Amino acid sequence: MKAQKSNSRKVIMSTMMSVFILSFVACGNNKENSAGEQSQTPAAKAEVKAPETDIHTATFLGDLKSVQQHIQADSDLNVQEPTMGSTALISASVFGKTDIAIALIKAGADLNIQNNEGSTALHSASFLCRTEIVEMLIANDADKTLKNIYGFTALDGVMGPWAEIKPIYDEFAKALGPLGLKLDYEQLEETRPLIAEILQ
Numbered sequence: 001m002k003a004q005k006s007n008s009r010k011v012i013m014s015t016m017m018s019v020f021i022l023s024f025v026a027c028g029n030n031k032e033n034s035a036g037e038q039s040q041t042p043a044a045k046a047e048v049k050a051p052e053t054d055i056h057t058a059t060f061l062g063d064l065k066s067v068q069q070h071i072q073a074d075s076d077l078n079v080q081e082p083t084m085g086s087t088a089l090i091s092a093s094v095f096g097k098t099d100i101a102i103a104l105i106k107a108g109a110d111l112n113i114q115n116n117e118g119s120t121a122l123h124s125a126s127f128l129c130r131t132e133i134v135e136m137l138i139a140n141d142a143d144k145t146l147k148n149i150y151g152f153t154a155l156d157g158v159m160g161p162w163a164e165i166k167p168i169y170d171e172f173a174k175a176l177g178p179l180g181l182k183l184d185y186e187q188l189e190e191t192r193p194l195i196a197e198i199l200q
Helices: 002-027 055-060 064-072 088-095 098-106 121-127 131-139 162-179 185-199
Strands: none
Touching: 055 064, 055 088, 064 098, 088 098, 088 121, 098 131, 121 131, 131 185, 162 185
């Protein structure tokens, strides 16, 4: 049990660092629009160009309009940021950008891409109790069996007594609060069992 708690903390801390690094990159003047993101079919997409804001920055900032423009321009929705390998969908799941997550899912973003720590959008949305995102991911056949590099599925992330897990949320709040992550502890405690039911 002690080893599992230690591994859980490693997973959470790695996720926190991933998000922190992604956020730092996103807040900079990072323009990752590659030729691939701006490619268009000759006729059908001739009038739609990808916005100057890259998809990761747009997601982090909650800029749904730019994300929708990326979708219309046939940008690569699955591009992984180079530092930790997170996709826009993973970032939307972490920061609770529900409208953006739903837009990306409906547009056909790959739901099962794993970042460098092996976490998917479902891992992040589940742990942070983003119920609507979890339901949308499950409804669109996100793989519930995928394990991160520590051997945990999304379900494993919401199991365990609240008293043992709360310190991990405290660390999340401390590290990511300045970047806009808001945690409602009462909601998290109440919702974890519901998320577990959805994932079973």
